[in-house]
Amino acid sequence: xxxxxxxxxxxxxxxxxxxxxxxxxxxxxxxxxxxxxxxxxxxxxxxxxxxxxxxxxxxxxxxxxxxxxxxxxxxxxxxxxxxxxxxxxxxxxxxxxxxxxxxxxxxxxxxxxxxxxxxxxxxxxxxxxxxxxxxxxxxxxxxxxxxxxxxxxxxxxxxxxxxxxxxxxxxxxxxxxxxxxxxxxxxxxxxxxxxxxxxxxxxxxxxxxxxxxxxxxxxxxxxxxxxxxxxxxxxxxxxxxxxxxxxxx
Amino acid sequence: xxxxxxxxxxxxxxxxxxxxxxxxxxxxxxxxxxxxxxxxxxxxxxxxxxxxxxxxxxxxxxxxxxxxxxxxxxxxxxxxxxxxxxxxxxxxxxxxxxxxxxxxxxxxxxxxxxxxxxxxxxxxxxxxxxxxxxxxxxxxxxxxxxxxxxxxxxxxxxxxxxxxxxxxxxxxxxxxxxxxxxxxxxxxxxxxxxxxxxxxxxxxxxxxxxxxxxxxxxxxxxxxxxxxxxxxxxxxxxxxxxxxxxxxxxxxxxxxxxxxxxxxxxxxxxxxxxxxxxxxxxxxxxxxxxxxxxxxxxxxxxxxxxxxxxxxxxxxxxxxxxxxxxxxxxxxxxxxxxxxxxxxxxxxxxxxxxxxxxxxxxxxxxxxxxxxxxxxxxxxxxxxxxxxxxxxxxxxxxxxxxxxxxxxxxxxxxxxxxxxxxxxxxxxxxxxxxxxxxxxxxxxxxxxxxxxxxxxxxxxxxxxxxxxxxxxxxxxxxxxxxxxxxxxxxxxxxxxxxxxxxxxxxxxxxxxxxxxxxxxxxxxxxxxxxxxxxxxxxxxxxxxxxxxxxxxxxxxxxxxxxxxxxxxxxxxxxxxxxxxxxxxxxxxxxxx
Numbered sequence: 021x022x023x024x025x026x027x028x029x030x031x032x033x034x035x036x037x038x039x040x041x042x043x044x045x046x047x048x049x050x051x052x053x054x055x056x057x058x059x060x061x062x063x064x065x066x067x068x069x070x071x072x073x074x075x076x077x078x079x080x081x082x083x084x085x086x087x088x089x090x091x092x093x094x095x096x097x098x099x100x101x102x103x104x105x106x107x108x109x110x111x112x113x114x115x116x117x118x119x120x121x122x123x124x125x126x127x128x129x130x131x132x133x134x135x136x137x138x139x140x141x142x143x144x145x146x147x148x149x150x151x152x153x154x155x156x157x158x159x160x161x162x163x164x165x166x167x168x169x170x171x172x173x174x175x176x177x178x179x180x181x182x183x184x185x186x187x188x189x190x191x192x193x194x195x196x197x198x199x200x201x202x203x204x205x206x207x208x209x210x211x212x213x214x215x216x217x218x219x220x221x222x223x224x225x226x227x228x229x230x231x232x233x234x235x236x237x238x239x240x241x242x243x244x245x246x247x248x249x250x251x252x253x254x255x256x257x258x259x260x261x262x263x264x265x266x267x268x269x
Numbered sequence: 270x271x272x273x274x275x276x277x278x279x280x281x282x283x284x285x286x287x288x289x290x291x292x293x294x295x296x297x298x299x300x301x302x303x304x305x306x307x308x309x310x311x312x313x314x315x316x317x318x319x320x321x322x323x324x325x326x327x328x329x330x331x332x333x334x335x336x337x338x339x340x341x342x343x344x345x346x347x348x349x350x351x352x353x354x355x356x357x358x359x360x361x362x363x364x365x366x367x368x369x370x371x372x373x374x375x376x377x378x379x380x381x382x383x384x385x386x387x388x389x390x391x392x393x394x395x396x397x398x399x400x401x402x403x404x405x406x407x408x409x410x411x412x413x414x415x416x417x418x419x420x421x422x423x424x425x426x427x428x429x430x431x432x433x434x435x436x437x438x439x440x441x442x443x444x445x446x447x448x449x450x451x452x453x454x455x456x457x458x459x460x461x462x463x464x465x466x467x468x469x470x471x472x473x474x475x476x477x478x479x480x481x482x483x484x485x486x487x488x489x490x491x492x493x494x495x496x497x498x499x500x501x502x503x504x505x506x507x508x509x510x511x512x513x514x515x516x517x518x519x520x521x522x523x524x525x526x527x528x529x530x531x532x533x534x535x536x537x538x539x540x541x542x543x544x545x546x547x548x549x550x551x552x553x554x555x556x557x558x559x560x561x562x563x564x565x566x567x568x569x570x571x572x573x574x575x576x577x578x579x580x581x582x583x584x585x586x587x588x589x590x591x592x593x594x595x596x597x598x599x600x601x602x603x604x605x606x607x608x609x610x611x612x613x614x615x616x617x618x619x620x621x622x623x624x625x626x627x628x629x630x631x632x633x634x635x636x637x638x639x640x641x642x643x644x645x646x647x648x649x650x651x652x653x654x655x656x657x658x659x660x661x662x663x664x665x666x667x668x669x670x671x672x673x674x675x676x677x678x679x680x681x682x683x684x685x686x687x688x689x690x691x692x693x694x695x696x697x698x699x700x701x702x703x704x705x706x707x708x709x710x711x712x713x714x715x716x717x718x719x720x721x722x723x724x725x726x727x728x729x730x731x732x733x734x735x736x737x738x739x740x741x742x743x744x745x746x747x748x749x750x751x752x753x754x755x756x757x758x759x760x761x762x763x764x765x766x767x768x769x770x771x772x773x774x775x776x777x778x779x780x781x782x783x784x785x786x787x788x789x790x791x792x793x794x795x796x797x798x799x800x801x802x803x804x805x806x807x808x809x810x811x812x813x814x815x816x817x818x819x820x821x822x823x824x825x826x827x828x829x830x831x832x833x834x835x836x837x838x839x840x841x842x843x844x845x846x847x848x849x850x851x852x853x854x855x856x857x858x859x860x861x
Contacts, residue, residue, distance in 0.1 A: 034274065050812030052277070093309055205320070206313045208358035212371055215301045 021131035021168075021190075023066040023075040026121065027095050028056040029088045030141040043239040046141070055091045057203075058136025060098075061196040064203040065134055065166060067099040074168050075132070077101050081124055083117055085109060089219060096214035097206035103219040106227065116224075116231045118150035123227040125155055130191060132173070137162050137195040148195035158188035162197040272586055273323045273387055273579050275315030278815050279622060280380055281308060283629050286801040287794065290376065290633070297640045299374070307377055310362075314381045317357055321350040322388035329391040329529020330692045334470065336521050341469035344529045347392055351425075351472040359385075360396050360425030364403060368419040375639075379571055379632035383625070386575025390696050391529030393572075395428055395467040401565045402429025402479050405496065409549040409557045414498060417508055418477055427510075428473045431565075432462040432480040432499075432535060433558065440709060442555060443490045447482040447537065449497055449545060457542030458482055458499055461519070461534065464703075468533030469501070469518040475510040476501040480537065480545060481554050488552065496554035497545035499537065515543040526695030562705075563657045567631055569704045570660035573668035573697070574624045580675035580693040581617040587688075588614060588678050604678070612829075613674045619826035620671045622798075622819075623791035624664045630794055631656040655718045655726040656790075662710030663787025665700035672697045711779035714786065720772055724765050727786075731765075734758050734793045741796060744803055753827035754796050757789045760834040764841050777845030785837035792831035799823035 031037060031046065032054040038047045055063075069075035080095040082088040083106040092103035106120050125133060138145035152159035160166070160175025164183065167174040168190075177184045178197045206214075224231055252258045262269045284290045285304040294303045329344045336342075354360065363378035364370025378400075385393035403422050406414055421427040438444035447460025458480060462468075469476065478499040487493030502510035515538050522532040537543040549557055588605040595601050604610045631653060638649040676683035676690045683690045701707045719727050738758060741751035764785055768775060775782075802819040805811040854861070 050814065090305075090309070094313075097309070097313070205317050205357060207356065208310070208313075208362060208371055210358075211310055211313060215306065 021075050022077045024130035024133045025062045025066045025080045026135045027059045027080050027082045027091050028139045029053050029091045030056045030139050039240050039242045045240050056136050056139045058196050060203040061200050062134040062136050063095045063098050064201045096217045097211040105221045107221050108224050110231050114144050114146035117147050119229045121151050122154040133193045135195045152193045157191050157193045159193045161195040163194045164197050164199045287798050288633050314384050318384050318388035321353050326389040333528035334531035341518050341531045343470045348472045355425035361423050364423040368423050370423050375635040376633045382571045383575050386572045387579040391527040394530045397568050399429040401561050404561045405479050427475040429477045430468050432478050434464045449482040449484050456545045458545045459538035461536050463534050465533040465535045468535045484551055491555050493552050494554040495551050496548040496557050499543050499545040515540050566657050566661035566704050570664040571628050573665040573700050574628050576697045577621040577668045577671040580672040583690055584675040584678035613678050615825045616674055617671045619822045620667050623795050626794035631660050651726050658710035658714040659787050662707045662783045668697050711783035715775045715779040715782045737796050750827045753831045754792055757831050757834040760838040761789050763838050774845040777848040778841045781837040781840045785834045788830050788833050795823040795826045
């Protein structure tokens with residue numbers, strides 16, 4: 021079984037995020053970028069499936085600027101077999117990404133597609149679901165466990181009330197939650213091997229997908245700065261303030 | 270808990286723009302090794318360190334290794350960290366591919382070592398000494414010894430130690446008393462060694478001790494010392510660790526710092542004699558040791574770099590958060606806003622960046638040497654030989670000042686152990702002492718590397734620096750930097766003139782000579798960095814915030830460190846009159 025994994029290049033989670041002064045977005049110039057943590061979990065799961073003899077090949081896909089190659093190389097160093105970059109300078113919304121991925125799936129015919137449930141930059145949590153709709157594949161989102169049994173897969177999902185296990189017919193789309201696994205580090209010998217692994221670059225045009233703008237980003241504003249607290253004299257004053265000032269009760 | 274983040278932008282700048290690593294790789298046809306690839310390797314190394322080494326550093330300080338029933342038990346957590354380190358392949362980074370190494374350039378090894386040393390110096394000493402043991406066997410061991418030991422040392426499955434010092438033989442190795450006696454195809458070793466770093470532990474399956482000892486027919490002095498491999502466990506027929514050798518750790522030293530690194534008194538041959546195997550030819554041990562000395566001493570310089578960076582980051586974080594006092598309009602002030610705190614932070618920033626430039630520059634020369642023709646090699650070797658005592662002596666002395674400044678930024682809180690900076694101050698203090706004290710480095714530079722070749726190598730560096738002074742003509746706003754570098758260069762020239770006239774006083778002025786060269790070459794590389802940063806800015810490439818900060822940092826260096834060459838030359842020119850004029854009684858005359 022071939023497993024396809026998506027990898028997104030995002031701002032490194034250690035970086036203190038700065039909003040551009042004109043509120044047009046987050047300042048990404050010259051900040052450290054890294055693989056989205058949920059995507060790291062997706063890559064790890066695919067590699068574990070390969071190590072368990074269930075997957076035969078792990079293909080990683082990223083979409084975006086040329087520099088996304090860095091994250092693909094990281095995925096290759098972690099153990100993926102080959103990489104595909106859909107290169108574009110344009111901003112990609114979730115639906116654009118899903119449409120491009122659907123084309124890649126058509127070409128690659130994977131038995132399983134694993135995506136991060138969301139990316140830590142835009143927090144959309146949409147691409148996996150959209151991709152399932154576009155491809156007609158079964159979806160198991162927020163997975164904390166994936167078990168392949170022949171032509172079925174059992175996916176344990178993290179839902180509000182606890183855990184839900186569903187049985188899906190292969191091929192499937194899974195999106196990863198935090199507790200699915202703990203990603204490994206790339207070992208030095210694997211970093212060396214990754215240099216020679218194939219990385220193919222495609223364009224949206226080659227895939228026959230035109231990138232459309234469905235949403236408009238109006239403004240990005242940083243959260244208000246925390247103000248110092250005050251002391252209240254008694255419970256009555258506290259309740260009064262919670263009611264009338266904070267308006268939370 | 271003190272923080273650490275890999276200073277990847279400065280590292281990348283040094284590798285890519287100051288040293289022009291890509292041009293070298295292209296020229297040498299290295300297979301897809303370049304600055305981008307260096308970034309990939311180093312960012313993974315940094316991730317590994319963050320998870321396995323950074324927090325464990327304080328554990329090493331609080332829970333030193335212990336001697337339990339004759340065995341050294343390392344700091345809790347170190348064993349797991351070490352096994353992960355080996356599993357991830359990090360010990361093999363620059364080792365020969367023939368024996369399972371990855372064969373990457375030494376420059377990358379220096380950059381990775383910086384990470385290990387910043388993250389956890391006590392831990393990182395173990396693989397660092399392993400590298401020396403590997404070099405000894407690789408360069409001088411028989412084919413059989415190589416086949417038996419190299420692969421497992423390179424993978425890190427076994428660790429290596431260096432056994433030189435005895436209680437009466439420290440700086441003067443001629444006084445070594447440990448004996449080796451031929452016995453059925455091997456040797457039996459008898460004697461005691463002290464200050465053996467990571468001499469015993471339970472992290473690896475075997476420990477390969479490299480031991481200096483005398484054969485019965487050995488000539489007296491340094492020409493009668495041989496080098497032996499003495500494994501903790503003798504190898505069985507299939508080459509695996511078998512029965513225990515007659516080697517044990519007698520006790521552990523109680524040290525000021527690097528508590529996580531067990532410093533052992535090792536006893537060889539308490540019973541029937543420890544079985545050892547001769548490395549190379551008899552009586553050549555010291556020469557073999559010296560062939561590795563450059564590498565080991567540069568490694569200690571990188572330790573000075575690593576600990577300075579770590580201490581700086583902690584102080585910076587603290588200064589940016591600590592609120593003290595308020596301005597005229599009543600707004601509270603964080604101490605990073607005060608001029609004197611900014612001065613201290615810039616001392617650390619510029620000092621550390623200059624040390625980094627010098628360590629990486631020197632490490633890269635090794636790669637150039639390895640890639641050079643045999644005709645070119647001696648010239649590069651001479652260059653490295655000149656730089657090595659400066660990397661070791663100057664970097665580690667400056668590191669003392671920088672970690673001390675870090676503590677100063679914390680104020681009283683820094684003197685309290687919980688802040689974490691006290692550990693860095695204690696840990697750093699060993700660096701100007703081991704692998705040859707600063708005094709030894711200063712003599713090495715001044716006698717062996719300067720007087721012996723009639724200042725030939727020193728003159729080449731003076732020409733290099735002069736070229737950079739001239740280049741600064743074309744850099745806008747670099748007038749002050751240029752005159753500071755030019756003036757420091759004059760001081761170096763004056764030192765050479767004075768030294769040529771007063772060679773018999775070399776001993777007394779060597780320390781100042783070493784410092785003068787350190788500040789000069791640090792300033793030279795900072796000036797080159799400033800030029801490279803401006804080139805990037807002119808091209809509209811790179812991170813302008815970082816590049817402009819680099820230029821200011823270089824300027825600050827010239828104003829606060831480069832000027833120290835003036836004090837050095839004044840002391841040098843004062844000569845040894847005062848130094849040698851007191852009688853020993855006069856030293857005691859204030860108390861007697």
